[in-house]
Each structure stands twice: as C-alpha cells, then as structure tokens.
Amino acid sequence: MALRESIVRGELYPGYRLLVLEIANELGISQAPVREALERLKQEGLIISRHNKGSIVAEIKQEEIEEIYALRELIEWDAVRKSIRLLDEKDFGHLTAIYDGMASAAKKDDLFRFIDLDMDFHGYFFAKSGNQTILHLWQQIAVKLKRFQAITNKIYYPDLLSIAEGHAPLIEVLRTGDEEKIRQLFIQHMKEVWWRMNKDAEGRMRDT
Amino acid sequence: MALRESIVRGELYPGYRLLVLEIANELGISQAPVREALERLKQEGLIISRHNKGSIVAEIKQEEIEEIYALRELIEWDAVRKSIRLLDEKDFGHLTAIYDGMASAAKKDDLFRFIDLDMDFHGYFFAKSGNQTILHLWQQIAVKLKRFQAITNKIYYPDLLSIAEGHAPLIEVLRTGDEEKIRQLFIQHMKEVWWRMNKDAEGRMRDT
DNA sequence: ATCGATAAAATTATCGATAATCCTATCGAT
DNA sequence: ATCGATAGGATTATCGATAATTTTATCGAT
Numbered sequence: 001m002a003l004r005e006s007i008v009r010g011e012l013y014p015g016y017r018l019l020v021l022e023i024a025n026e027l028g029i030s031q032a033p034v035r036e037a038l039e040r041l042k043q044e045g046l047i048i049s050r051h052n053k054g055s056i057v058a059e060i061k062q063e064e065i066e067e068i069y070a071l072r073e074l075i076e077w078d079a080v081r082k083s084i085r086l087l088d089e090k091d092f093g094h095l096t097a098i099y100d101g102m103a104s105a106a107k108k109d110d111l112f113r114f115i116d117l118d119m120d121f122h123g124y125f126f127a128k129s130g131n132q133t134i135l136h137l138w139q140q141i142a143v144k145l146k147r148f149q150a151i152t153n154k155i156y157y158p159d160l161l162s163i164a165e166g167h168a169p170l171i172e173v174l175r176t177g178d179e180e181k182i183r184q185l186f187i188q189h190m191k192e193v194w195w196r197m198n199k200d201a202e203g204r205m206r207d208t
Numbered sequence: 209m210a211l212r213e214s215i216v217r218g219e220l221y222p223g224y225r226l227l228v229l230e231i232a233n234e235l236g237i238s239q240a241p242v243r244e245a246l247e248r249l250k251q252e253g254l255i256i257s258r259h260n261k262g263s264i265v266a267e268i269k270q271e272e273i274e275e276i277y278a279l280r281e282l283i284e285w286d287a288v289r290k291s292i293r294l295l296d297e298k299d300f301g302h303l304t305a306i307y308d309g310m311a312s313a314a315k316k317d318d319l320f321r322f323i324d325l326d327m328d329f330h331g332y333f334f335a336k337s338g339n340q341t342i343l344h345l346w347q348q349i350a351v352k353l354k355r356f357q358a359i360t361n362k363i364y365y366p367d368l369l370s371i372a373e374g375h376a377p378l379i380e381v382l383r384t385g386d387e388e389k390i391r392q393l394f395i396q397h398m399k400e401v402w403w404r405m406n407k408d409a410e411g412r413m414r415d416t
Numbered sequence: 417a418t419c420g421a422t423a424a425a426a427t428t429a430t431c432g433a434t435a436a437t438c439c440t441a442t443c444g445a446t
Numbered sequence: 447a448t449c450g451a452t453a454g455g456a457t458t459a460t461c462g463a464t465a466a467t468t469t470t471a472t473c474g475a476t
Contacts, residue, residue, distance in 0.1 A: 020428070030461045032240070035429090039244055043251040052428060052467050067341035074282045133275035137345065228458070238431045243459090260437050260458060 001037050007046045007057055009112060010151040014059040065148050068141055069194050075134055080186055082129035099167045106160035111153055114160050115146050121167055209245055215254050215265055217320060218359040222267040273356050276349055277402050283342055288394055290337035292385060307375045314368035322368055323357050329375060
C-alpha cells in the first residue's frame with residue numbers, strides 16, 4: 001500500500017488529515033478498501049483515528065522511540081544469542097550482502113534503501129532464531145524505527161557510511177562465535193546508533 | 209465487541225467460518241462494520257483471513273504459546289524490576305484486591321473472571337513501569353494467553369485456588385524489596401504456571 | 417466588537433446492492 | 447469408475463448512495 005510508504009518516508013507529516021473520499025478519488029477506488037487500509041494503519045500505530053473525527057497521521061515522539069529502544073534491547077540480544085550457533089556460510093553470505101548494499105546505498109545517499117537494509121540486517125537474527133511471535137514484533141517495531149529515522153534524517157544527512165561500516169565488525173565477531181564479545185559489540189552498536197539518532201533528533205523534530 | 213469475547217472464551221472453535229453476511233444479519237447491522245471488526249480481530253491474530261476466502265477463527269497452537277512465553281520471560285521481569293521502587297501502599301492495596309478477587313473467583317469456579325484477574329495482576333507491573341509500548345505489547349499477549357487458558361481449562365478445571373494463592377507470596381516479597389528474591393519468585397511463578405498449563409494442555413487440545 | 421446560537425457545508429459511518437471470486441455438485445468423456 | 451469440465455450457488459470484495467455527525471460560516475443579540 002502506497003499510503004504506508006508515504007507515512008513511513010515522512011512525506012505525510014504528523015497531524016495530516018486523511019480524508020477517506022479524497023484518498024478514494026485519488027486512487028480511483030471506492031471508500032470501502034480505503035477504510036480497510038486505514039484500519040490496518042491504525043493498528044500499526046501509524047495513524048490515529050477518533051470516532052466520527054476521521055484519521056490523522058500519528059505523531060512520532062522521541063519518547064515513544066525511547067520506549068521502543070528499551071524493548072529492543074530486551075529482545076534483540078536474545079535473538080542474536082539464539083542465532084549464533086545456527087549461522088552457516090550461507091547466512092554470513094546474506095549478512096555480508098546486506099552490508100554491501102548498505103555501503104552502496106550510503107555512497108548514493110539513498111536514505112530509504114539504507115534504512116531498509118539496516119532493518120533487514122537486524123531482522124535477520126529475529127528470523128533465524130525461529131520465534132515467529134518475536135519476529136512479528138520486530139517487524140512492527142522496525143516500521144516505527146524506519147519512520148523515525150526517515151523523518152529525523154530527512155533534512156540533514158548524517159554520516160551514513162560510517163553507520164554502514166559499523167556492521168562489518170558485527171559480522172566478523174559472529175564468525176568467531178565468542179558469545180561475550182558478540183554481546184558487547186551488539187549492545188554497543190545499538191547504543192551508538194541510538195545515541196546518534198538522539199543527537200540528530202534534537203531540535204529537528206519541530207520542523208516536521 | 210461480542211465476537212472477540214466469544215473467540216477468547218473458546219465458544220467459537222478454531223477453524224469456524226466467520227461469514228460476514230451471517231454475522232451482519234445476526235447483529236442486525238450492515239456488512240461494513242462487521243468487516244471492520246474482522247479486520248481488527250485479524251490484526252490481533254484471533255482470526256485468519258485469506259484473500260477472497262473469508263475469515264476463520266485462528267488456531268492456537270501449543271507452539272505459539274511457547275513462543276509467547278519466551279517473549280514474556282524477556283519482558284515481564286524487566287517490568288517488575290522497574291516497578292519495585294515505585295510501589296506504594298495504594299499499589300499493594302490494588303494488588304491485594306486483585307488477589308482476593310482471584311481467590312473468590314476460584315472458589316466459585318468462575319474461570320473467565322479468574323483469568324481476567326490473573327492477567328490484571330501481571331499487567332499491573334507493566335502499567336506501573338511506565339513503558340506504554342511494552343504495556344501495549346503485554347495487552348496483546350494477554351489476549352492470547354487468556355484464550356489459551358480458557359480453551360485448555362474449559363473441560364477439566366485444575367486447581368484454580370492454588371494458582372490464586374501462588375500470588376500471595378509475590379505480593380509479600382514485593383514489600384520486602386529484595387530484588388534477587390523477587391526475581392526468583394516471579395520467574396518460578398511463571399515457570400510453574402507455564403508447566404501446569406503445558407500439562408493440562410496435553411491431549412486436550414485435540415477436543416477443541 | 418464579541419459571544420453564542422443557528423444554518424450550511426463537509427466528512428464520517430453505515431447501508432443495501434452489484435460485480436468478482438470461489439466452492440460444490442452435476443454431467444459427460446475416457 | 448475416475449477424472450476433468452461446466453454450471454449453479456454461495457461468499458467475498460467493491461461500489462455508490464444515504465444517514466448521522468462534526469466542522470465551519472453566518473447571523474443576531476448583548
């Protein structure tokens with residue numbers, strides 16, 4: 001659905017009113033499917049709708065991202081830990097391919113592709129560790145993180161390449177299999193990105 | 209919505225076909241609101257719908273509950289830990305009231321009320337610890353746990369009272385504030401309930 | 417001029433109906 | 447008898463329109 005893309009990419013600013021009939025006409029379809037789509041977006045937390053008052057694009061507050069990161073810390077290390085023993089050469093190949101893609105996207109300043117790949121990288125461990133419920137949770141989280149990153153990085157691009165390169169040591173240490181070292185690096189990686197995001201976000205959320 | 213209740217209580221068995229027109233006529237309303245409701249239930253994982261093939265009540269597999277418990281372990285202790293310092297006498301009053309309610313429901317064999325209160329008890333810490341995102345996650349989880357318990361305990365009632373009484377020491381130890389003891393007791397409590405549920409579930413999932 | 421009440425416009429939620437799709441039973445060919 | 451094709455029925459997805467509600471604009475009273 002194209003609506004979601006627009007919201008996640010930050011093209012539709014928070015508070016924007018989503019008029020059912022307008023969207024329907026725009027897409028050349030009827031109201032029913034539009035309402036369905038809005039219902040889904042509402043469940044995902046991308047829009048907010050109050051009875052008889054229609055839907056608006058949800059805000060995305062710093063506060064909420066902090067909460068999400070608290071949750072992420074709880075579940076991501078667990079997923080990585082459970083993956084370690086399961087990773088074979090094929091997996092390392094995939095991870096490396098994602099890393100290469102990130103580096104390439106960074107060089108082209110293709111922010112959206114970069115973010116998608118970043119999420120794919122981390123999502124890989126959730127998929128590998130085999131807990132469908134937690135994987136699904138991660139996918140929900142990832143949408144919001146994507147959106148936040150897209151919005152905060154939209155005006156001023158930070159050094160994407162250095163973020164991309166931060167993933168190389170992760171792959172490297174995963175090969176060695178030393179659990180404690182892996183843990184340290186992943187936690188550090190998460191905190192680093194979080195810190196950078198925080199910094200970038202300051203004073204920039206207002207303009208969105 | 210009454211549909212959700214019926215599913216969670218296990219009155220609508222897995223695989224049951226939800227016909228839009230039938231439900232609409234039954235409730236004396238049109239298709240549109242029914243479809244909306246189904247969309248919500250789909251997002252919650254209570255029903256499954258495939259394109260052009262309508263909706264059926266979702267199965268609830270042992271496997272999925274195991275996944276949920278793995279997730280629960282990751283987040284619940286964290287919530288409790290963060291709550292400890294925040295609990296005052298009013299909170300202990302609430303928790304004790306919930307406990308009393310559970311004991312009373314157990315004596316009356318009111319399974320549904322019992323389950324609701326059990327979830328309220330554990331949800332209390334998620335609410336108290338202040339992370340809205342994780343609280344929301346817990347609420348989603350709680351719905352599925354309720355449903356599983358309702359279905360597995362429907363035919364043969366285990367000893368509800370002893371489960372209720374398992375909560376008293378939890379309140380007790382929370383008052384002392386010894387983090388390590390609290391942790392041990394909560395983890396133990398969770399594993400105990402999980403084990404009991406597992407046992408009860410055996411051979412009984414087939415009849416649903 | 418400001419405020420509240422009222423009317424007009426806009427928008428949502430709901431409705432009943434149509435078109436598209438899927439399922440089932442019947443029939444005919446091998 | 448078995449299999450595939452086909453027609454009929456059932457059900458979903460979509461549609462355009464109506465009813466209910468909210469928002470905006472207008473007007474008159476203070």
